[in-house]
Amino acid sequence: MFEESSRGKKSFVNEDDVQGLIHLKAVIKKTFRLQPIVPLLVPRETMRKCNISGYEIPAKTLVYVNAWAVGRDSEVWENPKEFYPERFIGSSVDYKGLNFELIPFGAGRRICPGIHMGVASVELALANLLYKFDWEMPTGMNKEDLDFEVVPGITVHKKNALCLVASKINV
Numbered sequence: 001m002f003e004e005s006s007r008g009k010k011s012f013v014n015e016d017d018v019q020g021l022i023h024l025k026a027v028i029k030k031t032f033r034l035q036p037i038v039p040l041l042v043p044r045e046t047m048r049k050c051n052i053s054g055y056e057i058p059a060k061t062l063v064y065v066n067a068w069a070v071g072r073d074s075e076v077w078e079n080p081k082e083f084y085p086e087r088f089i090g091s092s093v094d095y096k097g098l099n100f101e102l103i104p105f106g107a108g109r110r111i112c113p114g115i116h117m118g119v120a121s122v123e124l125a126l127a128n129l130l131y132k133f134d135w136e137m138p139t140g141m142n143k144e145d146l147d148f149e150v151v152p153g154i155t156v157h158k159k160n161a162l163c164l165v166a167s168k169i170n171v
């Protein structure tokens with residue numbers, strides 16, 4: 001992700017530096033796909049009667065779009081449950097609302113207006129944590145012990161905190 005020789009030398013990884021971190025960006029996209037923060041987006045109400053894939057939807061029906069399920073749909077994603085962020089490297093699939101298979105920020109008129117601020121915050125925080133520290137699981141913990149339980153709600157949060165051991169890298 002970073003050149004090992006230059007790691008930790010700057011005081012802060014900024015937005016320009018982040019643009020070159022292709023692998024980090026792919027990992028974030030992959031995480032948005034499998035663990036969307038707003039899994040059912042914001043509910044819609046139909047304005048008039050319509051037909052979606054053969055289903056008659058009456059006017060004024062509350063409709064939820066399941067972004068969580070879309071991100072795991074084997075009809076659009078090969079091996080959907082696999083941790084394989086490289087699938088996004090060189091791919092034009094993005095989360096800006098034009099590719100309906102990846103909609104962690106929604107799409108259309110009600111797409112998240114904070115998308116750029118949200119992405120920049122996640123990228124900058126993660127890049128700086130990885131730039132300054134090495135990260136390990138606590139002794140005795142294996143990747144099989146990682147738990148993905150969440151507290152349900154319009155936005156999801158981890159049920160149990162992920163505890164990791166951070167060691168500041170020597171510059």
Ligand code: HEM
Pocket residue numbers: 037038041042043103104105106107108109110111112113114115117118119122
């Ligand atoms: C990683 C960070 C974020 C994620 C994943 C996210 C995701 C979403 C999603 C999925 C929606 C619903 C879109 C839809 O139903 O089509 C939404 C709506 C919204 N988001 Fe975000 N968001 C993030 C950050 C932000 C930030 C930083 C702001 C403001 C500074 C923001 C403000 C809003 C607002 C105001 C709406 C409602 C838009 C409307 O209904 O017209 N979001 N967001």
